Amino acid sequence: MAFLVPGLRRGLLLSVPLxxxxxVLVHHVYNKQPVRCDAPDPLIKITSDLKSNYAWSAQKPVITTYGVPNSCAVRQISxxxxxxxxxxLGVSVFSKPLALLIGLGIACVQFLESRGIHVxxxxxxxxxxxRTNVRTSIQDNVSFKLSFGLTFALASFAKF
Structure with missing residues (x-):
């Protein structure tokens, strides 16, 4: 009955999350912990440390030596x-076969490149x-590109 009244429903939607x-808010105020934004500043120039960090994370294997999935690779897959x-979905609105071909093309090229066949x-x-290093942009981040290509191709089968 309480959810049928529009005013009470709006009040619950505002009061329950608060x-x-x-x-959590009282704990942060009591301990005087500031809000931390750990992301790098997007307006600064990329230093050599960040470039080497990118190169290090772009070439990580999907499965670590302990048999556990790598967190960077899982992030790239998702x-x-x-x-x-x-x-x-955006491309399949115009042409479903084009979306299928683009997606399979991306996945096939990336699969062949990961096997050492350079096409x-x-x-x-x-x-x-x-200004772009073409070789590293094609050969790095394999898990991102494979998941992107396959889901791009699968989106061509969506009906809406």
Whole structure:
């Protein structure tokens, strides 16, 4: 009965989250802990430390030596699949076969590159894109690109 009254429902939607988060807020105020934003500043220039950190995290294996999935690779898989579905749905609105071909093309090229079969003309592309390292952009972050390509292709089968 209480959820049928619109005013009471709105009051509950506002009061319940505040009530549940009060202990956390009191703990932060009592201990004087500041809010920490640990992300790097996007407006600063990338230093050599950040570049080496990127290169280190981009070439990580999916499974560690202990048999546990790598957290960076799991993050890449989840982000790649979310972006692949969204982009695949966007393309499949116009052409479902095009979405399927693009997705399978990305997945096949990345699979062949990970096996050592180079189908991309690196020297030609490097001459076109002088400021980008084409070889590392194609060969790194394999888990992101495979999940992106496969979910891009699967989004072509969606019906809406």
């Amino acid at each position: 009530t549940l988060s009060t202990p 982000l790649g699949s979310i972006l692949g579905v969204l982009c695949g 991309v003309p690196y020297s030609y592309l490097q001459r076109l894109f002088k």
